[in-house]
Amino acid sequence: MNRPLFLSALLTLAWPLSAVAEAAAPDCNMAMAGSGIASLPVGQMQGLLDGRGLGMAKAAELNGYPGPKHVLELADELDLSETQRERSQRLFDAMQADARALGAQLVDEERRLDRLFADGLARPESMRPILDRIGSLQGSLRARHLETHIAQRELLDRDQVALYVELRSALRRQNGGPMHDHRGHDRHHGGAACGGDDEAMHRRHHGDPGGPDDR
Numbered sequence: 001m002n003r004p005l006f007l008s009a010l011l012t013l014a015w016p017l018s019a020v021a022e023a024a025a026p027d028c029n030m031a032m033a034g035s036g037i038a039s040l041p042v043g044q045m046q047g048l049l050d051g052r053g054l055g056m057a058k059a060a061e062l063n064g065y066p067g068p069k070h071v072l073e074l075a076d077e078l079d080l081s082e083t084q085r086e087r088s089q090r091l092f093d094a095m096q097a098d099a100r101a102l103g104a105q106l107v108d109e110e111r112r113l114d115r116l117f118a119d120g121l122a123r124p125e126s127m128r129p130i131l132d133r134i135g136s137l138q139g140s141l142r143a144r145h146l147e148t149h150i151a152q153r154e155l156l157d158r159d160q161v162a163l164y165v166e167l168r169s170a171l172r173r174q175n176g177g178p179m180h181d182h183r184g185h186d187r188h189h190g191g192a193a194c195g196g197d198d199e200a201m202h203r204r205h206h207g208d209p210g211g212p213d214d215r
Contacts, residue, residue, distance in 0.1 A: 048103030
């Protein structure tokens with residue numbers, strides 16, 4: 001087959017394959033288009049603006065460091081004292097306020113990066129400062145979520161931490177997620193290692209389209 005005919009055949013084949021791919025993921029395409037930022041799906045963007053965890057605290061949550069939101073949800077089961085409730089609520093409110101502010105800045109930088117490429121002005125020297133800022137904001141945002149989990153665990157006693165891990169693990173099993181060994185609270189409190197957590201469990205709690213919410 002000569003080259004022009006070969007290229008024509010490839011283009012003819014590529015068109016229906018492209019159409020099938022778009023039809024297979026309409027939600028993803030709509031999300032990216034709706035966000036106004038090609039690389040940031042609307043669910044993830046909204047999660048950042050809302051101060052949600054989006055999986056950034058998984059290292060803590062999956063190793064026995066409870067998040068204040070889930071602690072408050074399980075307040076009765078954990079038999080929280082009034083002081084523990086109040087301090088957990090303050091932890092959550094402060095974390096969410098900071099996460100929203102950092103998330104908004106991160107979305108702005110992602111929008112700047114997207115616009116740089118959309119306008120055909122992207123160059124290494126113009127791109128790198130934006131990427132440095134994005135990386136710094138991502139690190140600060142993740143640190144803020146993780147620090148909150150550390151502070152939250154200090155508000156609970158050993159038995160409450162162990163029960164929290166057990167309850168969250170039971171919810172994970174109910175949702176059919178994979179096992180994950182929580183040995184973090186064992187190292188900190190001397191308790192027995194328990195089960196894990198996963199993305200499905202977070203979605204059940206928060207309905208987050210952008211990812212798990214570990215707080």
